Amino acid sequence: MIKNKKILSIILLILLGSFVHAQEQDNEVLQVIKKSYSTKYFSERGSVSEKALEDILLCGIKAPSARNSQLWRFVVLTDSPRTKTLLGKRVGNVSYTPGAVYIIVCGAENEPKGIDVDFDCALAAENMYIAAQSMGFGAHMYTSPVKALNTNLRGEVPLPKGYRAVCLIKIGNTDTDAVSSASPRNALQDVVEYR
Numbered sequence: 001m002i003k004n005k006k007i008l009s010i011i012l013l014i015l016l017g018s019f020v021h022a023q024e025q026d027n028e029v030l031q032v033i034k035k036s037y038s039t040k041y042f043s044e045r046g047s048v049s050e051k052a053l054e055d056i057l058l059c060g061i062k063a064p065s066a067r068n069s070q071l072w073r074f075v076v077l078t079d080s081p082r083t084k085t086l087l088g089k090r091v092g093n094v095s096y097t098p099g100a101v102y103i104i105v106c107g108a109e110n111e112p113k114g115i116d117v118d119f120d121c122a123l124a125a126e127n128m129y130i131a132a133q134s135m136g137f138g139a140h141m142y143t144s145p146v147k148a149l150n151t152n153l154r155g156e157v158p159l160p161k162g163y164r165a166v167c168l169i170k171i172g173n174t175d176t177d178a179v180s181s182a183s184p185r186n187a188l189q190d191v192v193e194y195r
């Protein structure tokens with residue numbers, strides 16, 4: 001009996017040790033986030049498949065939201081003559097690239113008390129941005145087209161009733177490598193304070 005207890009304790013200690021070890025190891029999620037960057041040069045080669053797009057959107061709706069309110073809608077512009085005409089003249093600084101898709105993240109206009117719709121939309125947007133990069137796509141988040149999308153472009157790009165654009169994510173193929181395109185960040189010691 002005592003021998004069995006000893007063996008059990010040793011097994012538990014080994015399991016705990018490997019669990020802690022796993023927590024301290026780099027994993028795929030960490031690597032994707034650390035390597036992520038806003039793609040500046042999208043390639044005209046290839047496209048984003050329907051399946052890939054659906055997976056990206058599923059990651060968007062998986063984002064947490066205040067009181068699980070999910071007051072977001074995603075308007076997708078796939079590659080089409082309409083998208084080409086719309087973005088051919090640029091909206092904000094978003095340009096047209098054949099094969100790329102554009103997700104307009106929209107938030108509810110009537111914000112219930114205690115819920116920050118923009119914050120929730122940003123979480124959904126970030127999930128989709130990281131998901132796309134984890135799949136090998138280039139991705140870039142923009143707010144520069146928001147004003148136009150909410151005003152003079154509403155006729156051309158109808159948004160769901162009661163919703164306004166919060167940001168837009170462009171997803172497509174890219175040839176550039178992450179290192180040469182990454183923007184520098186402030187050092188941890190400059191932005192983190194421990195109390």
Ligand SMILES: Cc1cc2nc3c(=O)[nH]c(=O)nc-3n(C[C@H](O)[C@H](O)[C@H](O)COP(=O)(O)O)c2cc1C
Pocket residue numbers: 036037038039092093141142143144145167181182183184
């Ligand atoms: C909320 C938000 C709005 C942004 N809007 C634009 C934009 O309108 N135009 C643009 O070129 N980049 C935009 N960006 C991309 C940022 O400029 C970029 O994330 C930042 O410079 C860091 O660069 P990196 O993502 O390559 O590391 C936006 C990013 C965020 C998070």
